[in-house]
Structures are given as C-alpha cells and as structure tokens.
Amino acid sequence: MRGFVVLIMLIISSSGLFAGEGMWLPQLLRLLNEKEMKSMGMKISAEDIYSINKGSLKDAIVHFGGFCTSEVISSNGLLLTNHHCGYDAIQSHSTVENNLIRNGFWAGSYREELSNPGLTATFIDRIDDVTTRALTGVTAVMSASERQSAIDKNLAEVRKEYRLESYQELIIRPFFDGNQYFAFVTTVYRDVRLVGAPPESIGKFGADTDNWVWPRHTGDFSLFRIYAGKDNKPADYSPDNVPYKPKHHLPVSMDGISEGDFTMVFGFPGRTTQYLPASAVRQVVNTLNPARISVRDAALKITDQYMRKDEATKIKYAAKYASIANYWKKWIGESQGLKQSDAVNKKLEYEAAFTKRLPSGSPYAGLLPELDRLYSAIEPYALAREYYTEIALRNVDLPSLMGGLKRMISAYEKNGEAGYKEQLARVQNFIPEFYKDFDSNIDQEKLGTLLTMYADKLDKKFVPDFLQRENLGIAEGESYDKMVADLYTLSSFTSEKEATGILSLSPEKAVQAIKSDPVYAMSSAWADFYANQISAPYNEIKKEIDLKQAIYTGAQMEVFKEKRFYPDANSTLRVTYGQVNGYKPRDAVAYSPVTYLDGIIQKYVPGDYEFDLQPRMLELYKNKDYGPYADKTGKLPVCFLGSNHTTGGNSGSPAIDAHGNLIGLNFDRVWEGTMSDIYYDKDICRNIMVDARYILWVIDKYAGAKHLIKEMTLVHPKKGKTSKTGKSKAKS
Numbered sequence: 001m002r003g004f005v006v007l008i009m010l011i012i013s014s015s016g017l018f019a020g021e022g023m024w025l026p027q028l029l030r031l032l033n034e035k036e037m038k039s040m041g042m043k044i045s046a047e048d049i050y051s052i053n054k055g056s057l058k059d060a061i062v063h064f065g066g067f068c069t070s071e072v073i074s075s076n077g078l079l080l081t082n083h084h085c086g087y088d089a090i091q092s093h094s095t096v097e098n099n100l101i102r103n104g105f106w107a108g109s110y111r112e113e114l115s116n117p118g119l120t121a122t123f124i125d126r127i128d129d130v131t132t133r134a135l136t137g138v139t140a141v142m143s144a145s146e147r148q149s150a151i152d153k154n155l156a157e158v159r160k161e162y163r164l165e166s167y168q169e170l171i172i173r174p175f176f177d178g179n180q181y182f183a184f185v186t187t188v189y190r191d192v193r194l195v196g197a198p199p200e201s202i203g204k205f206g207a208d209t210d211n212w213v214w215p216r217h218t219g220d221f222s223l224f225r226i227y228a229g230k231d232n233k234p235a236d237y238s239p240d241n242v243p244y245k246p247k248h249h250l251p252v253s254m255d256g257i258s259e260g261d262f263t264m265v266f267g268f269p270g271r272t273t274q275y276l277p278a279s280a281v282r283q284v285v286n287t288l289n290p291a292r293i294s295v296r297d298a299a300l301k302i303t304d305q306y307m308r309k310d311e312a313t314k315i316k317y318a319a320k321y322a323s324i325a326n327y328w329k330k331w332i333g334e335s336q337g338l339k340q341s342d343a344v345n346k347k348l349e350y351e352a353a354f355t356k357r358l359p360s361g362s363p364y365a366g367l368l369p370e371l372d373r374l375y376s377a378i379e380p381y382a383l384a385r386e387y388y389t390e391i392a393l394r395n396v397d398l399p400s401l402m403g404g405l406k407r408m409i410s411a412y413e414k415n416g417e418a419g420y421k422e423q424l425a426r427v428q429n430f431i432p433e434f435y436k437d438f439d440s441n442i443d444q445e446k447l448g449t450l451l452t453m454y455a456d457k458l459d460k461k462f463v464p465d466f467l468q469r470e471n472l473g474i475a476e477g478e479s480y481d482k483m484v485a486d487l488y489t490l491s492s493f494t495s496e497k498e499a500t501g502i503l504s505l506s507p508e509k510a511v512q513a514i515k516s517d518p519v520y521a522m523s524s525a526w527a528d529f530y531a532n533q534i535s536a537p538y539n540e541i542k543k544e545i546d547l548k549q550a551i552y553t554g555a556q557m558e559v560f561k562e563k564r565f566y567p568d569a570n571s572t573l574r575v576t577y578g579q580v581n582g583y584k585p586r587d588a589v590a591y592s593p594v595t596y597l598d599g600i601i602q603k604y605v606p607g608d609y610e611f612d613l614q615p616r617m618l619e620l621y622k623n624k625d626y627g628p629y630a631d632k633t634g635k636l637p638v639c640f641l642g643s644n645h646t647t648g649g650n651s652g653s654p655a656i657d658a659h660g661n662l663i664g665l666n667f668d669r670v671w672e673g674t675m676s677d678i679y680y681d682k683d684i685c686r687n688i689m690v691d692a693r694y695i696l697w698v699i700d701k702y703a704g705a706k707h708l709i710k711e712m713t714l715v716h717p718k719k720g721k722t723s724k725t726g727k728s729k730a731k732s
C-alpha cells in the first residue's frame with residue numbers, strides 16, 4: 001500500500017495532470033483513494049463523503065427515477081438534476097397552450113409544484129460487502145449455469161438476513177464481472193414534484209447539434225422536490241405530504257472554479273465495460289456501432305422532418321427524439337474515439353503483457369484465445385439482435401405496443417381470464433401515455449424504411465419467411481413501404497379509440513380481435529422468430545462469454561497486482577474525482593475549460609430550432625445584469641470541463657469542490673472522449689458540468705424565483721465567508 005501511494009504521487013507530480021480514471025466505491029475511498037484525493041487538494045475526509053454513522057455527503061445524493069442522479073440542495077428536500085433528466089416530467093405537463101418545454105416553469109409556492117406519478121427518489125442507507133457469502137461453494141470448474149445458480153442460492157440466504165423497513169429496498173449487485181458482490185440498502189421516496197425548469201432555449205440550448213460537444217453553453221438543469229409523509233418517511237402521493245427533511249443538503253459555492261481545482265462527481269453511473277478483450281472492442285467498432293447508428297440515422301431523419309413542420313408533433317416526439325438522438329450521437333463519437341486512441345491495439349498490447357506474465361501451466365493461458373473464438377461465434381447473432389431490438393423495440397412504436405398485447409395473450413392462454421386481467425390492467429395503464437406521444441404516419445414511415453434495412457443488411461437466415469421479399473411480392477431492391485402502409489391501414493392499433501374499443505371486449509373476443517390484427521400478427525411472429533432464431537443462440541454464447549469475462553477480469557486483478565482496479569459502472573453509487581481541465585482534441589487545437597454567457601450570444605440564431613433565445617436573455621445580457629454570479633473578470637460562467645470519469649446515469653450528479661460544496665452539475669462528456677465507457681484516455685476524456693453560478697443566475701435573474709435561492713445555503717469557501725443564511729457547511 002505505502003509503496004503504491006508513493007508511486008501514485010510520483011506519477012501525479014511528474015505529469016502535472018492527474019489521470020481521473022475510475023469510478024470508485026464510496027465506502028472504499030479511505031482505503032484506496034483518500035490520500036490521493038487530499039494530495040489533489042481535497043480538504044474533507046473519506047468519512048465526510050460516506051459514513052453510515054453520521055450525516056455525510058452521500059445523504060444528499062439521490063438516484064433520480066433510477067436513470068439519473070440528483071442532489072438535495074435545501075433543508076426542504078429541494079432536488080437539483082438535469083433538464084434532460086426531468087424532461088419526461090416537463091414534457092408530460094406540456095400542451096400546445098401551456099408549453100413548459102418552450103416557456104419553462106417556476107412554481108411560486110409548494111402548492112404549485114407538479115406531481116409526477118411513478119417518479120422516485122432513492123437514497124443509499126448503507127453498503128455491505130457480501131462477496132464471501134455470495135461466492136461460497138463457487139468453483140473454477142463450474143459451468144455458467146451452475147455458477148449462477150450457486151450464487152443465486154447464496155444471495156437468497158443473504159437477503160433473508162436483512163431486516164428492512166417497509167419503505168426500504170435491498171439491491172445486491174455483482175462487481176468486477178461477478179468477482180465481488182455488494183448489497184445496498186435503499187430508501188425510496190415516491191412523491192417527487194416538479195419545482196422549476198428553464199425554457200428549452202436555456203435548458204436544452206444547442207440541443208442535438210451541441211449534444212456531446214465542447215464548447216458547450218447548455219443550462220441543463222431542473223428542480224424537483226421530495227415529499228414525505230408527516231413522519232418524513234416515504235409515502236404515496238398525497239396533498240397532505242410535506243417537504244422532505246434531509247440528513248444533509250449540499251451548500252452551494254458562490255466562489256466558482258479555476259483551472260486545476262479539485263473536483264469530485266458523486267452519483268449513479270449506469271454501465272461501462274472497461275475490462276473487455278480487444279476482440280470485443282473490435283466488434284463494437286466494426287460491427288455493432290455501425291448497425292445501431294445506421295438504424296437511428298434513418299429513424300431520426302424521418303421523425304425530424306415531421307417535428308419541424310408542426311408544434312404539436314414537436315412536443316409529442318420531443319423526449320423520444322432526444323433519447324434516440326442522444327445515443328446515436330454518442331456511438332458515433334465513441335467509434336471515432338476508439339479508432340483515434342487506437343484502443344484495439346492498446347488492448348492487444350495489454351493482452352500481450354498479461355499473457356507474458358502468466359506462469360507456465362497457468363489456468364488462464366487459454367482464456368484470451370477462447371474469448372476471441374466466442375466473440376467470432378456470437379457476431380452474426382449479435383448483429384441481428386442489434387437490428388431487431390433497435391427496430392422493433394426502440395425506434396418503431398407499434399411493434400413495442402404489440403409486445404405488451406402479446407404478453408397479455410400468453411397470460412390468457414396460460415392462466416385464462418385471471419392472467420388476462422392482470423396484464424390488461426398494465427396495458428390499459430400504458431395506452432393513454434402511448435397514444436399521447438404517437439403519430440401513426442411517422443411510425444409507419446419508420447417501419448417501412450427500417451424493415452427494408454433489416455432485409456437488406458442481414459443474412460437471409462435472420463429474415464423470417466413471412467418477411468422475405470419473394471414471399472411478399474416485393475421486388476429485389478424495392479422497399480417495404482407499401483407493404484407496411486397496407487398493414488397500418490388495416491390495423492386497429494393506429495387509433496387509440498379502436499384500441500381502447502378492443503380492450504373493452506370480453507377477454508375471448510379481445511384476444512380474437514388482437515390476433516387477427518395484421519400489425520399484431522406480423523409483430524408477434526417476428527418476435528417469436530427473434531426469440532428462437534436470434535436471441536436463444538445469442539444467449540447461449542453470451543453465457544459462456546460472461547463466464548470467461550468473469551474469469552478474465554479476476555485474472556487481470558491477480559496478474560497486475562500493482563494496478564488499482566475500479567469496478568465497472570452498474571448503476572450503483574460511485575465517486576469519481578479529477579480537476580478542472582481543458583484538453584487538446586486534435587493537432588494544434590486546445591480547448592479551455594470554461595464557457596461564458598458571451599458564447600451563448602455568439603451562438604444565437606434568431607428563430608432557429610436549436611439556437612434561439614428568448615428576449616429576456618438578450619435583455620439581461622445587454623444590461624450585464626449578472627448580480628453576484630459573475631466571476632472575477634465580470635463575465636458570467638456557463639459550463640466547465642473536468643477530468644472526472646463519468647458515464648450515462650451520472651447526469652444530474654453534483655460536481656463538488658474540495659470542501660464538499662456544490663460547484664456545478666454534471667450533464668455530459670466531450671465528443672472525442674465518449675469512448676471512456678470502454679477505454680479511458682486521460683488526455684481527452686472530460687466531463688461537462690453547468691456552473692452552479694449560472695444555475696443560480698437563471699433562477700434568480702432570469703426567472704425571478706428568489707424564494708428558491710433563499711432556500712439554499714450559499715457559501716464562500718474560497719473567501720472563508722459563509723452565506724447570507726449564515727450556515728456554511730464548508731470544512732477546511
């Protein structure tokens with residue numbers, strides 16, 4: 001340990017730049033990271049970040065809806081997250097007449113805050129290492145399924161030992177591809193209300209053109225509030241609920257950041273795969289990413305045409321479009337970054353070093369060749385799986401709705417009316433939401449185009465007979481548009497009214513009507529084909545890959561003992577830390593780490609879909625009305641960069657300074673560095689944060705919502721002064 005720390009110090013001082021790689025477990029910081037963090041400028045202790053004995057930073061960090069991060073920033077449960085994380089909620093309250101996406105929303109009092117059924121806010125109460133228990137009796141010679149069932153049995157025992165309150169949940173997750181297991185006790189709040197959101201001209205400024213891109217000028221934030229029962233415990237929505245009183249809330253620093261400052265991002269990164277073999281990375285770059293990108297490319301072009309023509313359509317498809325466009329663009333950047341950084345060859349070099357270190361007769365000797373073989377074997381299935389899921393489950397909506405009906409019908413066939421009724425309730429719940437954001441013409445056009453792509457790009461054996469051109473009378477080279485148009489014309493499910501009509505029939509009649517619907521028949525048969533011919537063989541091989549990956553990841557840790565390993569992201573609470581830093585995206589180009597309001601005005605295009613501004617913004621800029629939020633030079637900072645290792649799910653995570661105060665809000669990464677999920681390059685991987693001062697400025701000056709600022713604890717850690725509320729939590 002000692003020698004290792006010295007080594008790290010040497011690396012830091014010799015390069016002058018800290019390599020921010022790693023998403024660390026908060027309960028292990030003291031052991032693995034605290035020294036390094038302090039050497040980088042951190043003034044608080046690991047115990048201040050994560051403690052189960054006293055209030056700590058972790059008590060302010062909240063998993064938002066299970067897909068983003070948020071943090072408590074007032075003693076009344078005020079939650080800060082990204083605009084794009086609150087987007088579904090903001091959209092759901094929007095209509096053409098009252099368009100919160102366009103105009104923004106600011107509740108003037110608790111009573112005006114808007115409830116969001118289904119939205120949750122999850123706290124982590126404690127984290128326990130249950131590895132030994134989980135892996136009891138697991139041996140190196142077990143098959144994939146033997147291993148899994150042994151682990152499942154062990155974990156069932158572990159679960160029994162936890163005494164949970166009714167509002168707590170227990171989550172047990174594998175780490176290091178199944179080499180370690182941790183248990184998380186969580187408390188889940190179920191009444192989370194929308195408090196404020198800037199208009200999209202701020203919260204989504206630059207939209208898809210600027211997404212994943214630096215220099216950035218997006219005010220990507222929104223505000224929610226956690227409500228609790230009178231006992232401060234989780235409760236279902238009720239008008240009688242009261243604002244939640246947190247164990248800790250983050251003070252907000254008014255002092256801003258400078259290049260080189262220590263930063264820490266605390267949140268729930270979703271998924272990374274850092275320990276893959278070169279063959280897997282090659283497959284992502286050469287085969288899987290190009291397929292995903294091309295499907296989304298086509299689907300997005302179609303949707304975009306319709307959205308630009310009509311305001312109502314723009315609202316309908318706003319959230320769906322944004323989410324499809326987001327990963328489309330990410331994969332393009334990821335592939336470029338993996339190529340640019342020569343990730344496959346770097347992995348091959350790493351593998352050669354790994355192999356060289358193996359003693360003769362090592363059980364790991366055949367591991368990498370075996371993984372290579374498995375990746376070749378899975379490739380055709382993986383490609384077909386990608387096309388099917390992208391088309392039928394992600395980009396075209398009717399086939400996904402048909403999936404819900406299919407589950408209902410099989411429940412009927414298995415369990416009769418009781419089974420049917422249970423599924424029916426789900427479908428009926430889903431129907432209004434579905435049709436609210438559905439346009440049959442757009443959907444039909446997408447399916448026509450994408451089905452053509454499916455037939456053209458995949459080996460014939462992955463195209464079911466009923467979708468082969470010759471069986472449908474479609475000429476070679478001709479599209480599926482006409483055939484799909486016919487299906488949609490004949491189907492009842494293009495209309496909410498007809499769909500609801502069918503679901504109100506007796507189970508027997510409804511099942512009959514659904515089965516004879518042409519879109520249902522096609523979707524259902526295609527789903528069956530997929531399950532048998534694509535997914536089943538894929539899963540067989542994937543099980544083997546997962547087992548070998550578990551062994552390979554464990555072996556890497558064993559072989560490279562001097563390396564400090566961090567587990568892949570898996571939607572559990574992590575800390576990543578780095579510094580405020582720019583980067584050099586390519587030869588002769590250097591990016592500085594801070595953007596300003598001036599840059600927003602430079603990007604302004606009146607009337608544009610992505611770069612328009614509201615008059616109020618222009619007026620505030622003209623008057624330089626920045627209040628106390630400008631930096632030393634009198635300019636208003638908007639976004640900044642850091643070398644924190646983040647991923648999807650980290651959106652909405654707080655950027656925290658050396659003292660434990662909020663300095664920004666994480667929302668993105670830079671284009672050239674989006675490959676950090678697979679391969680982290682310290683020279684170009686950067687995360688993008690909105691500056692806390694810009695957030696405060698928008699709330700205060702733009703929206704005039706001073707009552708929200710008053711709720712917060714503003715601090716001056718650099719000046720050693722406390723806030724107007726006098727409650728500095730800054731430690732030094």
Ligand code: ARG
Nearest residue numbers: 084207208211322323326668
């Ligand atoms: N790229 C960011 C993240 O992955 C922000 C995405 C939101 N914006 C958008 N245009 N979809 O979530």
Ligand code: ASP
Nearest residue numbers: 647648649650651668669
């Ligand atoms: N924008 C991402 C999110 O929503 C963060 C990232 O991928 O860097 O979580």
